[in-house]
Amino acid sequence: MKGRNLTQSAAIIGGGVIGGGWAARFLLNGWDVRVFDPDPNAQRKIGEVLDNARASLPGLYDMPMPVEGMLTFHDTLADAVDGAVWVQESVPERLEMKHSVYRDIQKHCAADAVIASSTSGFKPSQLQHNAIRPEQIVVCHPFNPVYLLPLIEVVGTDVNADMIGGVEDVLRGVGMFPLLVKKEIDAHIADRFLEAVWREALWLIKDGIATTEEIDDAIRMGFGLRWAQMGLFETYRIAGGEAGMRHFIEQFGPCLAWPWTKLMDVPELTEELIDKIASQSDAQSGHHTIRELERHRDANLVGMMRTLKARDWGAGAILNTHDKTMNQTCAIPETLADVGDLNLAVKTVERAVPLDWTDYNGHMNEARYLQAFGDATDRLMHIVGCTPDYIAKGGSYFTAETHIRHLDEVKAGARIRVETQVLLGAGKKMQLFHAMYEGDRLLATGEHMLIHVSLATRRACDPAPDVVDQLGKLAAAHAQLPRPDGAGAAVGKR
Template sequence: MAQVAAIIGGGVIGGGWAARFLLNGWDVRVFDPDPEAERKISEVLDNARASLPGLYDMAMPDEGKLTYHDTMSDAVAGASWIQESVPERLELKRKVYQMLQEHCAADAIIGSSTSGFKPSELQGCATRPEQIVVCHPFNPAYLLPLIEVVGTDANEEMLGGVADTLRGIGMYPLMVKKEIDAHIADRFLEAVWREALWLIKDGIATTEEIDEAIRMGFGLRWAQMGLFETYRIAGGEAGMRHFIEQFGPCLSWPWTKLMDVPELTDELIDQIADQSDAQSGQYSIRELERHRDANLVGMMRTLKARDWGAGALLNTHDKTMNQTGAIAERLADVSDLTKPVKTVERAVPIDWTDYNGHMNEARYLQAFGDATDRLMLIVGCTPEYIAEGGSYFTAETHIRHIDEVHAGAKIRVETQVMAGAGKKMHLFHAMYEGERLLATGEHMLIHVSLETRRASEPAPSVADPLARLAAAHAKLPRPEGAGAAVGVR
């Protein structure tokens, strides 16, 4: 039975929360008095469905059930997690908590998306203060993993469970040890924002120039290494101490107006708004979001390939989603040897598509290559085996493109072993979306010695499982199209 999350307030942040929970298999119940809420959340969900699954190399859970409710009391029925994302007015938030606590389960978590208020302020008029905890996300909440979690002495014991739930939906809970206005990340953002206002007011830079300085330089660096690790590297072999000794005196130089905030006069507001319109006004908000999401997916998948920063978190979440054994790693884990083996199950990410909106040719090869790698692992050609000097090299490949594949498609590859004796391994892969056949890929591989780079017999630890699987698959019908172009007579 699916877990239930209630979303109170379905604006930009609330809609992102709804998408994050829904796409991770939770049932989501939404309350928002805005008559346009359902349309707005639907549009956010469209963007999330096109982007979030592409971060992972495992199929995400089936979507939960999404419902909209006219009252908060109805929305929180059965919810174990309630996420409040109403406007940043303390009295409004307290009033919402009082109403929620009249109707929600006593052990439900009430997370607040507040970017500025401390949890002790939010708990001020609460019937059960221990239920309320700051869980501050970053937009878009369905893609960015950071969540600032801030509690008080009243709920210290339950914060571990809060963190576990957030990790379960692929997020990174940053446990803030002490209450502070605006938590941690927004304190940095506020400092940068103040300096940016002065650069514009003094005519030094436009909104576009400031954004270029961030996204073309240190923004990318910070995305994968943060502040202090970046500066540590800047110190060279001598490290952080040398960096501080060399650049520390700069802190006393009059470079910044950081502590002197300019007055937001009508003139300055108009100046900023006009420059921003000139910079980005040709795009709708949804277009900007789609560009943002595609760029984030590309960056984070690159980090994932390096198992670094946010990418390492994605790899961990992949493993979490495969704990059910959806994709076998050993022959012993294959439930039925008499059927083709499921070797890939994943969503098609945005960056796998071409100008036609289809999955491009190279990605078919990647998907079938991943299937071959998985089959090799299943029969014992593991990283350890390869390190000892044996592996398979692909000799021939033939791919048939049968039907269209689009971004977001949930695909699986089933692999049949056509032959597995001696030095040869002949595989036939079939790619499906549901029951619809999308493509087939046929691979002929030769076992080699990595020392001589010549064909060699596999060790028994690989030869025996492969032969066993090949014998079982020999009873299957020959797939249509097999042998068309891989040297089989």
């Protein structure tokens, strides 16, 4: 099948929350995925995770994701790892169980396959102990939901230092951010912070100071938002004002000696405390099913990460990089040379509809049709040479008129495609006709009249000769196409 790399096969050992997230991450990035989990409900559970992932992950990107890989479930571990180049272990956090699983994996997997553990606490040297081939085993600790959050903590040992670079390449290839932990430590890096916050939260509940909901509100309404886009030290650097980090430490450092937290101690998890936490959590969120909470979580994460993407910041910068990776075959042309047959309408957009593009009816709202067509116009401009560098030199096209016809509804997760025909490309004018499809179904059309302007004078002017030449070639080729239905209905008329 076009777009598939049939040599990429990942085995998922353990199909719980984390294993299911790994399956979705690999599958939606074009890998074949082979799952082994003796749980009779594993297929249903992973299917539900995949439903969420298909609705959310593609909407992070502005390029078409690869053709989805093939998902298969296997009755034995030996069948699951057969032919896999990557084996992701996500079994429960019991060291003796992991050792047993590794023995079975290594009896049947390729000698050069990566065996990656999702462990949140064990060091790789502990996992490698008494292994047949210890150099195969590496820690790749993800964060839930694995199919959306980019962070992966990668930890190796001296015996497999040479393979770590390849491990990081694979993870980047599926849109993740590998954070190399250079020195082994229990719980790696991120979970040590989470453990500290968790301990303090347990004390606040035990001592009757706060409920589960109040603690969650403190995080999500305040520092959680800051941490999502800057982290700890960059946030505190800003808190130091113009004087910077040194001033912050000098000002707030003394408070570290105050008895604010109980991080060196942890309350005993008695039945009374467990009941208290569970009942408060039920009161807080019990009216939602787990799948409903996951969908709310996914929609919130997509919205935040797309905002970061627009600013090329934090996790958003990772998404922009992966957009470029996914478009290496120029499925969406970068230049006129990438277009191929100039006598056909140009594919200028191919993407999934993000969750945050829908309205109260569950349909893509009117503003997003305009955004999709605006993105198509931007891409066509780029193709004919009106690139960011060209614009920086003082020339660009401004939209003068737009006409959109809404012909059919489209929902979140739908894979839409925009094909663009140049109706006019001469002098200062560029007239484009966009047709939006899902498969063969025509969803909408958009017609744009643009005028080339000088950014210095903000007045109409002729484009540079290279833009004139490239736009002219495309316009001449498209002049042989039939005039599209609906063209000229409003654009260009007073």
